[in-house]
Amino acid sequence: MNETSLPPALDARLSLRVFDGSSAFVVEAELALPSGVLVLFGPSGVGKTLTLLALAGLLDVRAGHIRLGDETLFDAARGVCVPAHRRRVGYVPQGQALFPFLDVAENVAFGLPRGQAGVARARALIDELEISHLASAHPTALSGGERQRVALARALAVEPRLLLLDEPFASVDEEGRASLRGVVAEVVRRRGIPAVLVTHDASEAQAMGDHMVRFARGRTIAAGAPRALLDAR
Amino acid sequence: MTADDVFPVVLSLRVSVAALAVIAPVGVTLAVVQARARYPLRRLVDALIFLPLILPPSVVGFFLIVVFGREGPIGSVLDAFGMRLAFTPAAAVIASAVVAFPILVKTAQPAIEAVPAELEAVARTLGLSPLEVLARVTLPCAWRGIVAALVLGFARALGEFGATLMFAGNIPGRTNTMPLEIFSSYQTGDDARAALYVGVLTAVSFGVVFAANSAPRMLAR
Numbered sequence: 001m002n003e004t005s006l007p008p009a010l011d012a013r014l015s016l017r018v019f020d021g022s023s024a025f026v027v028e029a030e031l032a033l034p035s036g037v038l039v040l041f042g043p044s045g046v047g048k049t050l051t052l053l054a055l056a057g058l059l060d061v062r063a064g065h066i067r068l069g070d071e072t073l074f075d076a077a078r079g080v081c082v083p084a085h086r087r088r089v090g091y092v093p094q095g096q097a098l099f100p101f102l103d104v105a106e107n108v109a110f111g112l113p114r115g116q117a118g119v120a121r122a123r124a125l126i127d128e129l130e131i132s133h134l135a136s137a138h139p140t141a142l143s144g145g146e147r148q149r150v151a152l153a154r155a156l157a158v159e160p161r162l163l164l165l166d167e168p169f170a171s172v173d174e175e176g177r178a179s180l181r182g183v184v185a186e187v188v189r190r191r192g193i194p195a196v197l198v199t200h201d202a203s204e205a206q207a208m209g210d211h212m213v214r215f216a217r218g219r220t221i222a223a224g225a226p227r228a229l230l231d232a233r
Numbered sequence: 234m235t236a237d238d239v240f241p242v243v244l245s246l247r248v249s250v251a252a253l254a255v256i257a258p259v260g261v262t263l264a265v266v267q268a269r270a271r272y273p274l275r276r277l278v279d280a281l282i283f284l285p286l287i288l289p290p291s292v293v294g295f296f297l298i299v300v301f302g303r304e305g306p307i308g309s310v311l312d313a314f315g316m317r318l319a320f321t322p323a324a325a326v327i328a329s330a331v332v333a334f335p336i337l338v339k340t341a342q343p344a345i346e347a348v349p350a351e352l353e354a355v356a357r358t359l360g361l362s363p364l365e366v367l368a369r370v371t372l373p374c375a376w377r378g379i380v381a382a383l384v385l386g387f388a389r390a391l392g393e394f395g396a397t398l399m400f401a402g403n404i405p406g407r408t409n410t411m412p413l414e415i416f417s418s419y420q421t422g423d424d425a426r427a428a429l430y431v432g433v434l435t436a437v438s439f440g441v442v443f444a445a446n447s448a449p450r451m452l453a454r
Contacts, residue, residue, distance in 0.1 A: 084357040097351040111359030
């Protein structure tokens with residue numbers, strides 16, 4: 001099959017407005033990802049995380065569209081909006097957001113059907129992310145890197161068609177960062193799923209990204225290969 | 234103790250449990266709505282929830298008579314079916330429920346608001362519908378606050394006096410709850426009888442609040 005005839009893994013144009021008290025913040029973003037990892041790059045407070053939330057269906061989008069392969073998740077003009085719980089989009093927030101009343105294994109299995117199949121699938125992911133020794137640990141007992149692995153396993157458990165990672169290495173120490181980057185790159189490559197990664201770290205953008213968009217003041221202002229965009233700064 | 238002595242104790246407990254059974258599902262649901270939903274009349278609803286807490290109980294009792302009395306909009310309908318609420322044990326339940334309602338909602342609401350929205354967002358992406366998120370994330374995270382809300386609601390219902398006196402009266406053997414019995418015993422100079430119910434009310438209230446404080450720690454072990 002000719003690869004160029006395939007639709008892009010992710011194609012999105014988003015216009016959204018969020019209110020913070022009395023003021024409104026507007027985000028206008030255009031994203032295109034043929035395959036691999038798309039990096040949303042820029043300083044804090046420019047709309048990267050809001051864009052991620054919108055892709056997940058967790059924020060109301062005023063206009064635009066979100067297409068994942070040949071499926072439309074959102075299209076304002078056509079009145080299409082697949083709710084968040086039916087998008088099968090894996091989301092790992094910056095704070096990981098592990099459920100505090102569940103242990104690691106239960107966190108990973110949270111989105112899976114109850115029963116043996118769910119337990120086995122959670123177990124396989126726990127092994128894959130090398131956190132077997134933490135299966136019965138409480139989230140508060142974990143390091144930043146361990147929490148990130150649990151959150152990643154939990155997101156992967158539901159076999160997402162798109163993975164959204166918000167500053168996945170921010171809470172990880174320097175030593176664990178390289179190892180975790182390898183883990184994230186490997187799980188994405190192995191599954192062949194597209195991923196969108198938010199970061200303000202240039203080295204991280206370059207190491208992880210196949211494609212990149214730069215954000216400034218709520219808008220995407222440039223798109224291209226990470227190295228080219230970072231060199232052009 | 235004679236049957237007459239025991240009656241106000243049993244009645245008070247039954248009235249409080251019934252009031253709690255009425256307001257718990259409605260109150261927790263409203264607390265969730267007020268904590269999470271954003272809609273135009275939210276502040277107005279907030280103020281209305283607070284009202285029975287701020288108003289003198291006699292005013293609440295007066296409103297209840299206006300609404301549920303024989304001439305009232307609901308009371309007249311019930312009257313057509315041969316049912317009367319005023320000056321019945323059911324009236325004591327309604328009075329207790331209305332007065333306890335704001336305490337329940339306003340104690341549960343901050344506990345629900347304190348649940349990180351990020352947890353709920355992640356749960357949505359894991360395939361849970363909004364109702365499933367409520368059942369599997371929000372309520373398990375907020376359960377201590379909700380238990381506290383139920384306990385405080387029960388305690389408030391147990392101690393309700395003014396609105397009950399107005400709407401249910403103080404009919405011996407029918408609507409004389411413990412707080413009313415304390416008042417009437419004291420008025421007639423029977424201080425020993427008043428002290429008996431003071432002791433029972435204090436012990437029950439303390440026991441309920443103490444158990445509610447201890448239960449989360451015991452269950453967490």
